Amino acid sequence: MGDRWEGGCSCGEVRYRLTSDPLFTHCCHCLNCQRQTGSAFVVNLLVEGDRLELLTGEPTAVDVPRDDGSAQRIFRCPTCQVALFSEYGRREVKFVRAGTLDDPAQASPDVHIFTKSKRDWVTLPDSVPAFEIYYDRHELWPADSLKRLDAVFSPSR
Ligand SMILES: [Zn+2]
Numbered sequence: 001m002g003d004r005w006e007g008g009c010s011c012g013e014v015r016y017r018l019t020s021d022p023l024f025t026h027c028c029h030c031l032n033c034q035r036q037t038g039s040a041f042v043v044n045l046l047v048e049g050d051r052l053e054l055l056t057g058e059p060t061a062v063d064v065p066r067d068d069g070s071a072q073r074i075f076r077c078p079t080c081q082v083a084l085f086s087e088y089g090r091r092e093v094k095f096v097r098a099g100t101l102d103d104p105a106q107a108s109p110d111v112h113i114f115t116k117s118k119r120d121w122v123t124l125p126d127s128v129p130a131f132e133i134y135y136d137r138h139e140l141w142p143a144d145s146l147k148r149l150d151a152v153f154s155p156s157r
């Protein structure tokens, strides 16, 4: 097993590594995520695109329609089709699916979002913030993560 933030698809063709800790970790209970995963929620590690290093393989981008009319670009292994990460609108931040880590126990949600469509049988801990829809990152993210995000979005050249 590689380092903490290394992962890949089921057939082993696509392997990736986060070169930093994630900016923040979402657990999303929205209906789009439920449909895409066939599960009750998804756990996403948010990280800058240039800190998601592909070690092997070349994921295929698939644009998946969302209920609000937008598209979500999901990157899949071209062979086994496992979804590894996605983009919500902006390309600069990737949402890496925590279940594809070699050791998914490394990830735990910093926030639960879209709890308005959370399944009743999913019980959330009191210790993690939860929101009916979304939240203000300035209130939740660590200062260092906010700084990193600013660096991504502020054109320095
Ligand atoms: Zn694969």
Ligand SMILES: [Zn+2]
Pocket (backbone or CB within 6 Å): 028, 029, 030, 031, 032, 033, 034, 114
């Ligand atoms: Zn969602």
